[in-house]
Amino acid sequence: xxxxxxxxxxxxxxxxxxxxxxxxxxxxxxxxxxxxxxxxxxxxxxxxxxxxxxxxxxxxxxxxxxxxxxxxxxxxxxxxxxxxxxxxxxxxxxxxxxxxxxxxxxxxxxxxxxxxxxxxxxx
Numbered sequence: 328x329x330x331x332x333x334x335x336x337x338x339x340x341x342x343x344x345x346x347x348x349x350x351x352x353x354x355x356x357x358x359x360x361x362x363x364x365x366x367x368x369x370x371x372x373x374x375x376x377x378x379x380x381x382x383x384x385x386x387x388x389x390x391x392x393x394x395x396x397x398x399x400x401x402x403x404x405x406x407x408x409x410x411x412x413x414x415x416x417x418x419x420x421x422x423x424x425x426x427x428x429x430x431x432x433x434x435x436x437x438x439x440x441x442x443x444x445x446x447x448x449x450x
């Protein structure tokens with residue numbers, strides 16, 4: 328976890344320097360980096376991270392049942408009763424050769440009409 332934070336701080340240095348950063352974690356990262364008896368690598372990372380305004384917060388947990396209830400509610404809302412004759416069908420295909428690449432899309436309307444779209448990407 329500490330290594331991930333150090334790598335992120337290095338890559339996003341301008342953002343870390345200009346904004347306060349909040350790190351939500353389940354591990355006691357602040358205590359690990361602040362111990363005097365930590366390994367040399369952790370001490371080096373702690374010194375590097377001390378340049379930034381980082382606050383460590385405990386991650387709030389979501390009860391498993393609450394998450395399951397939420398997913399079941401969303402699933403019920405997204406299911407619509409559509410009959411087979413009202414459905415649109417989408418077929419997608421792609422190809423790649425030495426001359427280039429291409430893609431094709433075929434849409435079949437409920438009335439039986441085929442709409443074909445192709446694209447060629449030359450090298």
